[in-house]
Amino acid sequence: MIKQLKASILIFVILFVIVGFLYPLLITVIGNVFFPWQANGSIIYKGNEPIGSExxxxxxxxxxxxxxxxxxxxxxxxxxxxxxxxxxxxxxxxxxxxxxxxxxxxxxxxxxxxxxxxxxxxxxxxxxxxxxxxxxxxxxxxxxxxxxxxxxxxxxxxxxxxxxxxxxxxxxxxxxxxxxxxxxxxxxxxxxx
Amino acid sequence: MTNGLSNISIALDLLEFGIFFVILTLIVKPVGKYIAAVYTGKRTFLSPLISPVEKWIYRLTGIDANQEMNWKEYTLSMLLFNFIGFIALFLILIFQGSLPLNPEHFKGFSLSLAFNTAISFITNTNWQAYSGESMASYFTQMAGFAVQNFLSAATGMAILMALIRGISRKNTKAIGNFWSDITKGTLYILLPLSIIAAVFFVSQGVIQNFNSYKTIDFLQPIVTQSGTVTHQILPMGPVASQEAIKLLGTNGGGFFGANSAHPYENPNPLTNFIEAFLIILIPASLTYTFGKMVGDTRQGWAIYIVMLSILIIFLGVQYYSQIRGDPLITNMGVSGPYMEGMESRFGVGGTVLFSTVTTGVACGAVNASMDSLTPIGGMSSMLLILLSEVAFGGIGSGLYTMLAFVIIAVFIAGLMIGRTPEYMGKKIEVKEMWMAVITALTSGIVILIFTSIALVTKSGTSAILNPGAHGLSEILYAFASTANNNGSAFAGLSANTLFYNLTTGFAMLIGRYIPAIAILVMSGSLAEKKYTPPNAGTLPTHKPAFMVWLFAIVIIVGALTFFAALAMGPVVENLIMWGGI
Incomplete structure (x- = not known):
């Protein structure tokens, strides 16, 4: 029981870091490098003024x-x-x-x-x-x-x-x-x- | 009805359905094969990349991944792991206000809402009594919800793998290593697919950022009763990364209240098609994985065909009902498709495809307001849930529930033809039958009991939005959805109350873990049995006759359990709507 509890916590923490932080950060970086307009809301500008999202x-x-x-x-x-x-x-x-x-x-x-x-x-x-x-x-x-x-x-x-x-x-x-x-x-x- | 969709629109919608299921059928084999390779420890094309990480995790945690477990150890590990997940998410929700990545300064959840929501996400249900854009911080979304989206999905697949090993092995107690199954499922299957899907979603307009909410001036200020409004505030956030796993893991919890109806979650018809596809991809492919791992792919295809048939029948029912529309509206001089609660860009076809898939598969993401579907359209989705989520059901859980129905079907057929019931060379005895029946009937019992309680208490009925027969449907749908871990809702019901947070919370807990434990007990029992080679009296479980039989068993169990409730809810409402009684 103690052994399993320890394993539970350790595995949880590691997967938590991978899928809870590394994964969304990776997608944010890729998204903002390759598709910055889409990643930030598809905002239409008139001059410098945002006038809405497409x-x-x-x-x-x-x-x-x-x-x-x-x-x-x-x-x-x-x-x-x-x-x-x-x-x-x-x-x-x-x-x-x-x-x-x-x-x-x-x-x-x-x-x-x-x-x-x-x-x-x-x-x-x-x-x-x-x-x-x-x-x-x-x-x-x-x-x-x-x-x-x-x-x-x-x-x-x-x-x-x-x-x-x-x-x-x-x-x-x-x-x-x-x-x-x-x-x-x-x-x-x-x-x- | 002459006012609905044009014939060309209907033809194109049917084409969309057809192409969807053809692509699905073509992709089930390669994906299913890959999943089987992952769980049997074979090398895959991703191994060079992922295997070092996997080994590093085992080393760091001191886990011996080759040390297999018996069913008791496996169950204990699964429950402890899920419990840790619950505690972590519960604390994140309670202390949200003091945690980082909270640009809108949202407060912590109330205790009952945190309890309900944490259970909702560890059980792969994603019932949402909160609204994302106005209550959940970015930290909560990605480190709280998305983490459980991965882990609850990996848990579902792990339980299925344990059952498959129980079926395919003989004279052993070992049914696999839970830690290894969880790690493999997350790293080799869910994560790579999520990365691809998320990047695609961003390219299409699903947002992915950590900005604070954006204020946008309206092109034209509008006058309301309380004054002139000049702007709207656009919510932001890391949506795409969450969107991908929300669908792939059959979780369904939307980043925003509108879920996949929100243009930032589902911006166009292509993303809509792909989203529906991602929901069904793994649950469908697992049927092939099953066949592959038990050494007879025909067994997997037989189950695939039964599941697909159920889904397509209800797709047809819902589509037919939706294009007939609402006569109360058309009688007022309104033409065109019935679009209340539906997005223009998806049309009736894209909406019905998504609504059917998300309820047949226990995903629960929605791209329309389910509450506003026609009575029979809504009932069709509700029935897919009420049939215990077997077409194709949640990731892992759909197939293990269907295998319980297979055991029941084999057993009854065995009684009728006077042979000892066997499945895949294993004798089906009292213990297996008990566990199969528990798996198949738990959700039904929970639904009927909780619905009855809600219907006779003030706190139950006062949450109803739509009066009359439709109100009964709202409550029935809520417990159907939670007890079967679907998570979609007839969202008119005001579910964030102490009563509903507790009742739906317990419905989700019971509906997830009782069947899961029963399946692991069954797995342990099957693994210990010896293999009996098939003989002349063995019922072939891959032939059309058995498929029809299995189909009938699923429909009969579901229909008999819920006939009365459905008759009083959607059926009555449909009669009122068309007949004016």
Whole structure:
């Protein structure tokens, strides 16, 4: 028993050092030498100012910008210190009420046809940086009206930013909302207001 | 339903599933062979690099790795080693506030949460009643959680190796050396694979740093009820190194609350595919290792086919249910796939693939909010857990649990055809049957008892988020997940309470160690038996007939145990959702 206890402690301490310190340090060094941008959060800069992470979504309510998926993180939407889904089940009244509210806002913004699900349903992280194609297209008339950028120009912009399935079959076709909006703001400069 | 996914999307999703399982089937043999070589002490291509380290460890600790143990010594070593791990992690959690690498100055965990979390990580469960980005320091994550991610996985594999030796050896008490098994599993298998996976993850955008959290101004400030918000704070940390072992070791504990739904843990469809693959890689390959080590690879393939069949059936059920979606939502004029709790970039296919694999394999990492799955979709994942985690189950534990079902299947078949039951030349007698039954039924008993207690106490039901039938599912899922050491959750349940920290804590302890000890007892007993060569009356355990039989045994045991509970939870909710009762 004493012999085994001693062995337990010694083996634990050695493996603790190897997998608990040497291993993460090794990965940190390799990561920061070869992939420093990715290892530090895929931050997009405008000049010297960080304006967001390519991977972490941001909320938009300006009618002249593309809106992200709804987010129900604590205190404010896209609060990155509170990742995680709403956890509301499919028959929960709270979910139905939330969706109803979101539909109302979208209807007020001028959408008349059916509403793409991703604009009314929250994501698993509630930090989703993307929306699908339908969710972007349906917002074009509103944005065009506010920014006076022609709809076909906006359509082209959306398709330029559409990421297809990886290798043609993995995941889904999505658009990064932050990048799309940055490109849109550049266009606005061209078209003026 | 016309509003769901287009036919092209469905076809591509099915293609994603198909390619996943074809690659898996192709890789099981080389990886399984490598693992067998490691545990039988053969030279591998990594030996020149790792063998000196291994020998140095034995010298430093004074362990004689060639000195084999009987089942009692092996069990004692395993329990002591896990106990040391528990103490170390418990202390780290309690004293987190005074330890280094804590840029956000997180306080120590409460006693009940530290108890629950430490058990969770030593038992390979990774049930998380805490949220990573707002409660755990970098030190806790890497020196606390990640260490146990390696060691609990190595423990699972070690127990399996002991059982395999018991089956393949004869007239001996020796079932291997636990210290050597732990060291080998960590150094030769988990660590090299983790290094490769972690570097790949960083290249894809999984973060790996020790920076303090980053403040980022929103492109557009937003107005909320409590005022204007101008920025968000991005959590940082050594995520990639932890991500790799979280999946490879079937642990599942996310660095962040959102787990593999978080873009910093799982940034794109490719990482999603690879993550699901890493979860299943070792548990699936171990079936080949088993066949190789008992000298008949057909036995391993037979088990692989049964496990794969179970997994694919539930994959189909969940996918079908998810693409049918939620009629309550579509009836409001909403089109497109049902995406509540799911990430756009993974789509329905990538989400369902991950959710099925992570629950069939006792990993418990999630890339979506399980609570928001459709009732039948959620039930499908829950059933994979409730079947005692055998498709493919946790690393090591999945296969040893399946072997207990094999023993039961052989025994019942033996009774029916009037022959002495034998498996791999070993007579199956009372002791083996007892241990097999204990292994197969412990989790079920724990789940039903704890769920019942929770349902009739205020502290149990007040933690429910979703009312009605779905609330029952939340509680049932919590105990299913903990007793089977999965760790995923219907996370609406507020689990960080004294009641749930204690009950799920004990569910994890019992669900891990009772079967583990039973397996080691069985291993000792089998090793001592003499070998009986197969004769005309021996039931061939590698033929399709036996595979079907084994499949039926697993399904019948699971279905009979949980039919009533499932009928009152997800089945009722599904009827309400579609029929409006």
């Amino acid at each position: 991977l972490i979504g941001q909320p938009f309510s300006n009618p002249g910008l593309f809106w992200s998926r709804p987010s129900s993180t604590a205190e404010f939407p896209y609060n990155a210190l509170d990742s995680g889904g709403s956890n509301l089940g499919p028959t929960n009244k709270m979910l139905i009420d939330r969706v109803e509210n979101r539909i109302k806002i979208l209807r007020n913004s001028g959408i008349t046809g059916s509403i793409p699900s991703e604009l009314v349903l929250g994501s698993g992280s509630n930090l989703d940086p993307d929306i699908n194609l339908e969710s972007a297209l349906v917002q074009i008339p509103r944005i065009s009206k506010v920014t006076h950028i022609p709809e076909n120009v906006l359509r082209n912009l959306v398709f330029e930013h559409l990421n297809g399935r990886t290798f043609g079959f993995m995941g889904a076709r999505v658009i990064n909302v932050l990048e799309l909006n940055l490109a849109l703001m550049n266009l606005e400069k061209v078209y003026g207001r």
